[in-house]
Amino acid sequence: MSAAVMPAGRGARLLRNPGFVVGAAIVGLCAVIAILAPWIVPYDPFAIDLDRRLVPPSFMEGGDPRNFLGTDQLGRDYFSRLIYGARISMVIGVLTVITSGLIGITMGVLGGFYGGKIDDAVVFAITTRLSIPAVLVALAVAALRGSSFILVVLVLGLLLWDRFAVVARSTTMQIRNLDYVSAAWCAGASRWWVLTREVLPNIATHLAVVATLEMALAILLEAALSFLGLGVPAPLPSWGLMISEAKEYMFFSPWVIMIPGAALFVLVMGVNLLGDALRDMMGTDLSR
Amino acid sequence: MLRFFLRRFAVAVLVALTVLTLAFLLTRVSGDLAISIAGPNATQADVDAIREAYGLNRPLVVQYFDWLGRAVQGDFGQSYFFRDRVANLIAARMPVTVTLGLVGLAIALVVSLPLGILAAVREGTWVDRLVGLVAMIGQAMPSFWLGLVLMIVFGLQLGWVPISGVETWDGYILPGIVLAFSAIPSLTRLTRSGMIEALASDYIRTARAKGLTRLSILVKHGFRNAAIPVVSIAAVQLGFMLGGSIVIETVFALHGVGFLAWESISKNDFPVVQAVVLVLALIYIALTLLADLLNAVLDPRLRTA
Numbered sequence: 001m002s003a004a005v006m007p008a009g010r011g012a013r014l015l016r017n018p019g020f021v022v023g024a025a026i027v028g029l030c031a032v033i034a035i036l037a038p039w040i041v042p043y044d045p046f047a048i049d050l051d052r053r054l055v056p057p058s059f060m061e062g063g064d065p066r067n068f069l070g071t072d073q074l075g076r077d078y079f080s081r082l083i084y085g086a087r088i089s090m091v092i093g094v095l096t097v098i099t100s101g102l103i104g105i106t107m108g109v110l111g112g113f114y115g116g117k118i119d120d121a122v123v124f125a126i127t128t129r130l131s132i133p134a135v136l137v138a139l140a141v142a143a144l145r146g147s148s149f150i151l152v153v154l155v156l157g158l159l160l161w162d163r164f165a166v167v168a169r170s171t172t173m174q175i176r177n178l179d180y181v182s183a184a185w186c187a188g189a190s191r192w193w194v195l196t197r198e199v200l201p202n203i204a205t206h207l208a209v210v211a212t213l214e215m216a217l218a219i220l221l222e223a224a225l226s227f228l229g230l231g232v233p234a235p236l237p238s239w240g241l242m243i244s245e246a247k248e249y250m251f252f253s254p255w256v257i258m259i260p261g262a263a264l265f266v267l268v269m270g271v272n273l274l275g276d277a278l279r280d281m282m283g284t285d286l287s288r
Numbered sequence: 289m290l291r292f293f294l295r296r297f298a299v300a301v302l303v304a305l306t307v308l309t310l311a312f313l314l315t316r317v318s319g320d321l322a323i324s325i326a327g328p329n330a331t332q333a334d335v336d337a338i339r340e341a342y343g344l345n346r347p348l349v350v351q352y353f354d355w356l357g358r359a360v361q362g363d364f365g366q367s368y369f370f371r372d373r374v375a376n377l378i379a380a381r382m383p384v385t386v387t388l389g390l391v392g393l394a395i396a397l398v399v400s401l402p403l404g405i406l407a408a409v410r411e412g413t414w415v416d417r418l419v420g421l422v423a424m425i426g427q428a429m430p431s432f433w434l435g436l437v438l439m440i441v442f443g444l445q446l447g448w449v450p451i452s453g454v455e456t457w458d459g460y461i462l463p464g465i466v467l468a469f470s471a472i473p474s475l476t477r478l479t480r481s482g483m484i485e486a487l488a489s490d491y492i493r494t495a496r497a498k499g500l501t502r503l504s505i506l507v508k509h510g511f512r513n514a515a516i517p518v519v520s521i522a523a524v525q526l527g528f529m530l531g532g533s534i535v536i537e538t539v540f541a542l543h544g545v546g547f548l549a550w551e552s553i554s555k556n557d558f559p560v561v562q563a564v565v566l567v568l569a570l571i572y573i574a575l576t577l578l579a580d581l582l583n584a585v586l587d588p589r590l591r592t593a
Binding site: 124127128130131132133134135136137139140141143144216220223224227228229230240243247250251254257258261264265268269272273276 | 299302303307314315420424425429430431433440444527531532534546553556558562564565568569572573
């Protein structure tokens with residue numbers, strides 16, 4: 001976020017917002033864990049040990065101090081897998097936001113800026129996209145092409161641009177006739193200049209709110225796809241896949257699904273808290 | 289008014305046609321359909337035979353118009369796996385999905401309307417913030433995980449409801465709750481903002497000045513106006529819920545269209561997948577159309593839009 005978008009006063013106000021602080025702490029921690037994963041895991045997350053399967057977490061009855069969060073159905077260290085899972089969720093979330101943001105913002109800004117036929121086409125594309133059941137299509141494409149990490153990112157990116165487009169379009173419409181934009185025209189600025197230097201920076205905070213919402217959604221959808229067996233392929237420790245693989249054992253040892261599920265919930269909650277704080281800061285509610 | 293209806297209807301038809309085309313392209317562009325159907329162990333001869341049998345060797349345009357012509361008549365072809373007409377399969381499974389969607393929507397409304405009104409009346413207080421937090425928790429909850437947790441707690445440990453299937457009506461309770469979670473956040477927020485706007489308006493002041501009771505002001509004057517956007521969003525949410533029910537139907541083993549799609553995806557049964565995508569999209573289009581029309585009927589100010 002550039003200084004032009006968020007003056008110092010707003011920054012200070014954000015730090016006094018408990019939601020922002022908690023959200024930033026959660027997301028920041030997850031980001032650090034994701035980056036440092038290979039150096040902080042106690043064990044290799046892919047190392048199978050069939051003699052030590054489903055060992056409960058160390059703080060539970062029957063736990064083993066060697067495995068803080070126990071081991072999974074193949075004897076892999078659950079804590080190490082959880083740490084690598086943070087990496088998958090964060091990378092999927094960020095890459096999906098970049099992909100869908102590029103598509104959605106381009107469409108929304110063009111539609112809102114030019115109006116007329118271009119805008120009609122953009123609105124039509126948004127309406128069509130919204131009527132397509134995203135999870136189902138993502139599953140179908142994954143089944144046809146064979147699922148992979150990069151495919152999940154692409155499919156989610158191609159499906160989740162609608163909110164970016166809606167917000168970029170409406171905010172661009174609001175500012176396209178404001179004085180500073182007209183002033184730029186009068187000063188002989190090119191179209192490209194006006195769009196990238198006048199319009200985009202001034203809708204950036206709204207787009208940042210959308211980015212948090214979409215990141216949360218992407219993380220949840222990846223987990224759901226992986227849970228259904230058509231997301232990130234095994235043995236990658238996606239949290240959704242961990243829940244799916246452990247689900248047969250959940251009635252005897254509920255912690256096997258509680259741990260990755262809680263991690264997923266906390267991360268998404270953190271991202272949403274961040275977005276909510278940004279929205280409060282702007283005092284408007286365009287992101288719904 | 290008529291002009292508005294016609295225009296809105298024309299857009300809906302156009303969107304439907306686009307979705308039809310996309311559903312066709314989905315299975316043709318994202319891979320060789322014949323190879324997918326034949327499976328991993330098929331020989332080239334098998335693949336050729338399948339291409340011939342299913343007419344996949346014809347030009348794409350011919351296949352498209354042939355498929356489109358049948359699809360608009362409700363003929364989605366034959367399932368490769370179930371050996372039945374796709375339309376029959378979907379018709380047989382639809383009641384479960386629709387019931388689930390309606391149960392979910394009903395639960396969502398019962399929870400979010402009071403919460404939204406409460407938050408609006410107590411705007412800015414801790415009650416309002418608490419409601420906001422509840423909405424955010426709902427938004428962050430992974431639905432499939434919530435489903436499993438509810439199954440463990442209410443199905444297994446407490447034994448109150450069946451953990452899967454809908455042989456009895458109470459089988460719909462847990463999946464309905466999980467599905468409702470996806471709609472509660474937006475419905476609550478919308479009710480809240482609609483109520484805040486309504487409560488700040490002149491007609492509420494007039495009602496207060498007339499000395500009406502608090503409840504009468506809230507319900508008759510406030511909520512009636514706030515309900516207009518809620519009604520239309522509820523219809524749209526129902527569409528989203530039907531489209532998203534695949535995850536919940538799979539978790540709870542409910543044999544609705546979502547489950548059908550999931551089975552078909554794992555069996556490479558693409559006519560079924562294609563048709564389910566299409567039917568769910570068409571239902572969504574119909575529901576949004578209905579929502580817009582309802583909006584126009586309920587709120588005359590919108591008709592010229």
